[in-house]
Amino acid sequence: MTALPPEIDSWFAAKGWHPHPHQLEMLARGGDPATLLVAPTGGGKTLAGFLPTLVELTENPRKGLHTLYISPLKALAADMRRNLTGPIAEMGLPIRVEDRSGDTTQARKKAQRADPPEILLTTPESLALLLSYEDAPRVFANLERVVVDEVHALAESKRGDQLMLCLARLQTLRPDLRRVGLSATVEDPPALSRFFMAGGCPVLTADPGPDPDIAMLTTTAPPPWSGGGAAYAIPDVLEEVKKHKTTLIFHNTRAQAEIFFHNLWLANDEGLPIGIHHGSLALDQRKKVEAAMVAGDLRAIVCTGTLDLGLDWGDVDLVVQVGAPKNVKRLVQRIGRANHRYNAPSRALLVPANRWEVIECQAALEAVLARDLDGDPRGPGPRDVLCQHILIAACSAPFDADALFAEVTRAGPYAALTRAQFDECLDFVATGGYALRAYDRWQRLKQRADGLWQLRDPRATQLIRMNIGTIQDTDTLKVRMRQNRKQLGEVEEGFAASLTPGDTFLIGGRIVRFESLKEMFVDVSHDRGRKPKIAVFAGSKFATSTQLSERILRLIHRVDLTALPAHTREWIGLQREVSHLPQAGRILVESFPHYGRAQTVIYGFAGRGAMQTLGLLLTRRMEEAGLGPLGFVATDYATLIWGLHPVEEPAFLFSRQDLVDALEGWLSENALMKRSFKAVANIAGLTPRNFPGTRASGRQATFSSAILYDTLRKYDPNHLLLDITREEAMRGLIDFGRIEEMLDRTDARVDHVITDRVTPFAAPLFLEAGRVPVEGAGREALIQAEAEALMREAGLA
Template identity: 45%
Template sequence: MVTLPPIIANWFAQRGWQVRDHQLAMIDAAARGRHALLTAPTGAGKTLAGFLPTLADLATTAHEGLHTLYISPLKALAVDVQRNLINPIAEMGLAITVETRTGDTPSDRKARQKVRPPQILLTTPESLAILLSAAEAATMMAGVKRVIIDEIHAFGTTKRGDQLSLCLARLQRLAPAMQRVGLSATIADPESWAGWLAPDADVTQVEIVRAQGGAAPDIDILVIDDRIPWGGHNGRWAARAVMRRIETARLAIVFVNTRAVAELVFRDLWAENDQALPIGIHHGSLAPEARRKVEAAMAAGRLRAIVATASLDLGLDWGDVDLVIQMGAPKGASRLLQRTGRANHRMDEASHCLIVPGNRFEYLEAFAARDAVAVGELDPDGFRPGALDVLAQHVIGCAAAGPFHPDALYNEVKGAAPYAGLTRDTFDAVLNYAATGGYALKAYERYQRLITMPDGRLRLRSAALARVWRMNSGTIVEAVAMNIVFGTGKPGRGGRRLGQVEEYFAGQLLVGDSFMFAGQVLEVTGFDGADVHVRLGRGNPKVPVYAGGRMPMTTRLAMRVRGLMNTPARWPEMPGDVREWLAIQARVSRLPGLDDVLVETFERDGRWYLIAYGFAGHPAHQTLGMLITQRMERAGLKPLGFVASDYAMACWSLDPIDDPRPLFDPTVLEDELAAWLAASPFLRRAFREVAIIGGLIERTQPGVVKTGKAMSVSSDLIYDVLRRHEPDHLLLAAAWTDARGKLTDIDRLAALLERAHAQLTHMRLDRVSPLAVPSLLTIGRERVGESADSALLLEAEALIAEAMRTD
């Protein structure tokens, strides 16, 4: 029977705690030399379970140098784990050193860690990749016994996961006996994740540990006077009611889905904060100092609420949080469960969450997500082959650590799960690109990065290339940003850095303009290179808009929403206006079925409208809108525009659409989309990202940070050259893969068209339907403009009255 070392067992006993079965199972797996994947609900002590074998080993056996690597998806989580790990180590009286290494770590500490590392190092995939590119990596990593990957579900299906998997393969070569450990509360298929975690291991060498028990979460949906709004998507309509809930909580986290909404919600809550409770804001564009200040205040109990994006939704253990509020729909059952778990971080007590839907469709989505969590139905993970731009970056990183032989690196790379099926021809193509830039670019000296040595090994052409690689490595491509500097009010006189806004937003600002940032209204006082200087302002501020970050509703959750609409027996559980909305829709048109695609057409104010209810997510509907309007143009129907949401696509034209079925023909989809993508900004945008990740374009060079305009010009120039002279270039293929998946979600669109081809239900209506109102309100807002509030309100009232007539 597995037992804890006395020094650790006594620590548990002194606190009146009992070691849980899954924690003992993790120690047992480590003792038997097996990799382990732990799935456990929030509050079950997952992180401690992951570290217990390390603590037990270091408590009984001397170990010089690095023993355990802990990989976190968030810098904040690494810092939080360090804080929660150091205290138990100190209380046990163990002489174990623990440090973090992220992008926020001072350079002198990073340099010292290479030659004198701690026994436990907490880091991120990006920092680990840079560490492995150092000449000292082989010596530093040789004694590593364990690597712990926390919140493993945040990695596997992304380019960050590709990068991490390649790093794990390299680590395994440097430390062959290293054990791999994965931790998560929200993976639907542990067996598949075990294969991702340790692809080279026999299935019997990976222990899947499932924690048993745990209280079910308590999830409520906010409804005020039985009413839910028609439009909107972020729950801001309920700011007063949300503030009243915060007043009754010890500590609340208010989650939103984007950074722009975080600023808006913070402002709305502060306006309703009659008791002047201390409230913070946390998102990825704030300066590291600002984020750490908020995290420390929260950990110390000096805040009553914090408005946060995904920057705080993974693994953080704030013990006093007793309420999570989700503003807007969660977009997936797994995400809802993950965020709910931030409240009441104890396994045997329920976590409390309040969802604030932004509109009636989002109410159904929130209802469906709560149902899914109640029955333990999580969103499946879509594994895919590893990205070639990430592999190209990894190749240069390996060369930065020292010369390598192609055969050895190929065998190593195939030990990473996403690249297990990589052919030698494809690997050689990546190697050729990394070495020369490819056929069309090899004449340019700047792309000559690798040199073949007499013994067949490859090395970097110069040491300067390694430095540039480290400055630009990583798979998260943010838009070019400008610094927000507060203090003196004048350029050239220093100041305190608050964070960053994207360059295209800053380019629209003038001296004297006001905008929201870090929960404050700031006034622009001047510009100095990449700095926007500000002071406190007032008035009606603009809100920074950030590219990306919009999360589509998952396929499984969409099916549940359709199921609710087609189950009238569940309608009595819903607010009165939602019941009425669905009932009148069923009377004047029909509700979308479980297997069909409902398309409504009607005329209003001299324009003809088509609404397709695909429930395929915003990216797929956005692409559908592009496709449908192009087909309408060719048919002479004079399309005027379209809008998309997670639930529907609406387009409008000057001429009526008698039969929409040909517009949804799936047979020529690939050819049409290939031509459309080639002419659209999507492929250029995707190419810019893969060119940055693949090292073709450098965001930063020593002493120089490129502007967004400069990077766009460079990217577009290279894109045009490759399209003309090397259309099968590795990065063009990678850009097409990205545009097809991430930007346009073509797979979900193709499934939608196939469903429409099999069963399209066309309803010709004499007026707008209740389900169409949210889409037309969006069209109205775009047409009328944000400033014309009274006109917009009158139009909305007339539209709703028309839709809800029962005659």
């Protein structure tokens, strides 16, 4: 089936378009059980996914739900409805297209269940909700195809795991269901196909097109030695905006985007129309910016990951990535936003925020041109999501445990799930587990005489449906003085969770001492006269990928460094003379005096999260050894620790077992596990956040989950949710796996260099530690003066 019906063929001709080869290939595969299409951004993936549906409904018109389209973004589903209804109307096809999300009215949702359109566009959460209703078998009785857009993005979160469970349920309702996955370019298409369907499915890879026109932006001023704002490049970025029709200026965090937009606007003397777009903006403001983008009314948009996915934002002809991309795959997907046309080269510029990022940007640029993508292997499907899925199944109808286990293991992320693991989840959902089974509120399922499982109280369906989904609110915690309860501001929950009593940090220009974490408040006290023990980082939330770190290490060892700017070549050369260059197979440790303290620098290149965790663990080990550590700061590449006494033989610090033991001790002393438990308990259904007529506040949810956490630790330490929580913590904030990877590749071999002064590579770390946000005109001058003094000491003019 490769020929287009006359209606569709004439429409293509009227537009002056021709179907791309991969679009026709997808049409030819329209009858296959499953296909994953991997195509570059701008390659017409979505039309390729819908073409078989349009052809089938043109040749054989019928009523009822034929195709389900699933997108990770509500806006993408709404945009798709606009993009489909226009051509369908122009072709005169009798096809109804509707979208369904959290923004859809209850009346419309009810009507869609009673009389489904031929094409329904929805999100993973809305599909899970549809499957929870008793009439799900009727609603999906005639479903022929499901099209999942942006599979690569879904595969990186629990939303994707939940969606794969829902697809397995759809396959049970419709055994002949055909599924189509659409993905941007990824590093391992076969692995993504195994996520999309247990056992994998055929992968169609589109022509990647020409190499992008990508370079590092040449700036008038050199980048600073530290920081993440890239303010130095504002004049040069503005000049590029003037040369292009529409420029997307990507940032890795919302805070960085806000600061850059503010500085860009101040420098925008010509009053060019410039907007900002990120997830923390009000919905109305985002919609206004999106409408202006589509209309071509904006010359530049400062943005974050909210524009990573497949919305076509008009005539974008330049992408600027501010700050090191951290991940080559993400960079490639962002670059594809420019020249959103098939087989047209995308133009992109990289703007390093500091000197280290110059090296990382060059490594990333070379990886893009070599088409060498990165990505971490996916772990097994999380069991808290499975617990929620069992509840969803029970809402729809009584179920047989054997049949549900077979269904679940047909979902890619859960293909390796054991029956014992499934039964443990089922027991938790039914009873709450050993320590909680005496409480009626957690007795949610019962087994009937015929062996089927059903809800103990059918009225529980409303509460379960109100809490479907895996997206957790990003909570911030208020910081207050312990003595007078005066509030100083807010910090992110993840940062607060990493603190232990006695840690000092910066907020509002003052140094405070962490005392305790109580519900939604971080209690602190004044701590005058000391440098902060842990710096509050304003950098990227992403960690530099393992593959990109390896490229950086290879790059600095090259004989020919002409690809790098002269100032960076000089910096690397001086590091080689004064100390050593870090190597992939060894851990470089430098020791020297500075600021009247013994300084120790560990170059691990394991990513920011892992290097920060390493700092926490090594200071604990150094404390036990009597070295008197006072504090540390970490970047993606290194950890700097300052203390009273120098480390003379650092090899003892890197014993794997000792690090594991230190981790266990550290976890037992801080609130990290308790905070992680809250998210797991929300998803698994133990502590719902939404209730009929109200919603549990963050404080109520935290208080409830905190009590449960303490109860389970005391009376049921092997409880399922505690086990899941530990897995989450190890993969998330702690990133201990990257530390283990560092130990594996180095075999704990250490190069120890002792010098009498700061080394060139270490110097920027002191600027990270010393960034006190002093308000006023002198702030940047003070930072610049400190940077110049450090570089003179390190031997750089």
